[in-house]
Amino acid sequence: MSVKAFKLVPAVEWEILMGDRPRINIECVECCGRNLYIGTSEGSICHFLLEEKNSPSEKTPFSISKQLHKYLSVRKAVGELKAASALNRLLVLCDNTITLMNMINLEPIPTGARIKGALMFTLNENPVNGDPFCVEVCIVSVKRRTIQIYLVYEDKVQIVKEFSTREQPCAVAVDGHYLCLALTTQYIILNYNTGASQDLFPYSSEERRPIVKRIGREEFLLAGPGGLGMFATVDGISQRAPVHWSENVIGAALCFPYVVALDEEFITVHSMLDQQQKQTLPFKDGHILQDFEGKVIVATTKGVYILVPLPLERQIQDLLASRRVEEALVLAKGAERNIPKEKFQTMYKRILQQAGFIQFGQLQFLEAKELFRSSQLDVRELISLYPLLLPTSSSFMRSHPPLHEYADLNQLTQGDQEKMIKCKQFLMSYLSEVRSTDVANGCKEDIDTALLKLYAESNHESLLDLLVSENSCLFADSAAWLEKHKKFFALGLLYHSNGQDAAALQLWVQIVNGDIQDSTRTDLYDYIVDFLTSCSDHELVWKYAEWILEQSEEVGVYIFTKRPLEDQEKNSFNPDDVIRCLKKYPVSLVKYLEHLVLEKRIKKEKYHTHLAVLYLNEVLRLKSLGMERQEKLTETQAKLRNLLKRSDLYRVHFIIDKVAGTDLHTECAILYGKLEEHDKALHILVHELKDFSAAEDYCLWNSESKGLPYRRKLFHMLLSAYLNSSTSNPELNMAAVDLLNNHAAEFDAAWVLQLIPASWSVQLVSSFLMGAMREGLHSQRMTEIALSLAKAENLIYKHEKVKLKESPVLLSDRKLCQVCQKPFCEPAFVRYPNDTVVHTHCAAKRLVNSNTNHHLSSSSGRT
Amino acid sequence: MKPDGKVVLLGDMNVGKTSLLHRYMERRFQDTVSTVGGAFYLKQWGPHNISIWDTAGREQFHGLGSMYCRGAAAVILTYDVTNLQSMVELEDRFLALTDSASPDCLFIVAGNKVDLTDACAFLPESEDKQIEKPPNSFISTKVKKQVHVNDAIAFYRKILKYKMLDEVNAPAAEKMCFETSAKTGYNVDHLFETIFEMVVPVILQQKAEGLPQTVDLNNCKTAKNTHSGCCR
């Protein structure tokens, strides 16, 4: 509970004051600047000078020297002393009279101005009138239930107000226009300007001495029931929770942020910030406790003591040392308005950081993080707690004085592994949060390197994310650490991000080869392929090409076929080189050629031929293996056919030679087609393969984009092939009928009718005949329409021409050519439809210059 | 920091005011010591700071009540559902304290300790997982409810009458009467959050009017419910 907020130091001891007169008591005390006045029970006033010493380390932080000891005219107790330093006056209440004295020599003023009939009085520390040459004094009069307000000048007094209260006042404090009064049974606030009053709360003055203490602008502290110190504003509101004193409290004083109270045995100190009791000092027989401009003075009847506040920072440090973070922060925050802004901020930041480390030490990470964050802690303070995390090159030094008591994490956790892990997890999450914020400025390397180390050590998946994104990891430190923790894949990434791709690849290849162990990626081979595919260092690609292909021909070839577009555009890999390299890897080679021919559509005979030959060889090889590879065979054969059909670039004769003597009839037919030897091709299809639909297809794809006549020619050839066979073959006849009926439009009907055998019934070819008729009619009508349209168009042009010739064009000397602005000297000219008239040569020039300008050339004439 | 609005808990000692506030702010229930004088918490509610005052129910501190209530935007009159006297006290002793509250002050009636009564439902909101079962199930720890919601509603109507407020304009009684348990947490968040929601417009209005959170002593006519005869 306890804080050491104050130190009790004796100021004036009995001997100095009174020497050997034991029956005399201290009645009241006043302190103003360096002046300390003591009023005694036998009507004397003692004046001391209080000199503060600069070095706070000394036991008594001030020295005291007696100035004067002055007896008043009456030997009665001095009730109250108040200094008005602006007027150089001391107000002395004795025998119900307030006299004015010179503050320094304690002589009564010559005019003898005084206020009579006062039971007690108080000065208004926050007067409204603002006149610097007077003070406002409020007195409780000897007249029953009467309060008076006076203005006191250097040598005169003037009453300004008198009013009565509903009960006898027994204590009073003033602020502005407001009086806070303890009546016999009530505390009230009274606005002496308007007379309005506000009850605060009831209490009994008979049971207990009331306390009314102004604690600041418009706020008072009152002794309430049950030993409560109640706060009340002039509006009659309590804005702070009460402090809890003992029942027999005698006096209260304020020294921000503390409320000090006195009872018969103790001085207690409460914080106004959290209402907690902070300190208790044993103190017997005290009867006065007052604060004077921040100085708290207590007195017994025989001696005066000063409560010296300990420096706030000391108090805060004490609190932090006993891990009372909350209280320390409240205290620090509460001091904000008493300390210059800049100084406060520096101090407060530091306290937040210390508090953060205390929370951290107790593994209260959430709280710690909030404190570190709000105080913008240099993250390295935290990192440096963790052994080996800061890079060896880091220039960081812990702040001095230290923010915490820990040497390192080992000390903090005392070897508890579980705690250690928690601390590390915290640091990881904290660093990853701050690394992209302002806090990281100037120490990005340290943060990222530490983070990398933590990730590596704990097998954290974010290690890779860190390395592949932009980071400031220091190379040497990180590399050594990754190697130590066998994070070879990550090490490769680090090499890569430092521009050392060769080293990275070497490592990864070693991993795939099983020379070193790191299971980070099970698909590391694919990763390397990807890496090389987009690698801009082509020498590296060549260097590892063989190794890559050896692992997998199918995937490995990606390093050539899947290169990024810009790489492909630059053609930085010469296909011939690649093909040479792929010689040993047939699967890859096929894939690569497919890439060249089918994807990139490179129009080079040798690649097309090469690919065709490879397909062909493969087909033949698969055929020789028999049924077992049927599926593969079908697939490859389809590819082969497709290539043969689609490409016009391969060497047809070369392939035909290879196909000849095999049973690849379809392929053979395709090849003949390429050579436009259609009768050979159709012969194969019709007579050898008897594949009629293939034959029809053949006609269709061979005539693609070659126009109707060509297609007709093919279809006629096919029909002839069906019908002209030496032996009448019903199967072929059926095919011929089907062909005719299905493709009526592809035939010249007249020619067909001559060819088909007379024995065929009309019924048989009715579909063909109908189609042919329809087609004939259709084309006749289409032609007629076209003819009529052309005629109509012709007519429109004629009409335009006539219209243009209608009006005469006058050419005179004054008329200028619109192009060259010169007169005409020849009868020939050019007239544009918009009536502009120009020289013929100008028009000719224009026509050359602007081919786009249609209408200018549209008509010309001559008169 | 000056709070924007004030909510005050009133009620006899031991009804559970401190426990309710503790439950809401600290999310816990623990044995409390009898409150001395008063205490308060600051609650951040949206952009507003609301101070919640816990007062002492003891007779000794009764006189302080009206000072705590002065300018209050809402007063929670708290009773103990197992204790009829606690409801009687509200009417006899505490209602008068609200004279000093703000004229548009809201009144809320809260019956606490429902966990003790037989009719009480348990309680989805409860944060205490381990609800104590009586070790011997022959003896029930439940007691009979002495104050029912209807009694609270009747009391709320009395408040309105006392304040000379028209029932039509005031919030509906059903909405302003709560039954809670600080022990289990039942209805506690609901209680406070409903109040905050309702208090915010009052705060905004007070701010808009630029008034202090008090009755202006110089301007008695606006405060229709001050019984003072001191105006000249």
Ligand SMILES: Nc1nc2c(ncn2[C@@H]2O[C@H](COP(=O)(O)OP(=O)(O)O)[C@@H](O)[C@H]2O)c(=O)[nH]1
């Ligand atoms: N069973 C039960 N006991 C409660 C509840 N709330 C408070 N108490 C108990 O009632 C007693 C008084 O509570 P306290 O909060 O100090 O009441 P206050 O005087 O109104 O502040 C304490 O022993 C609490 O543990 C509740 O909801 N249920």
Ligand SMILES: [Mg+2]
């Ligand atoms: Mg309480």
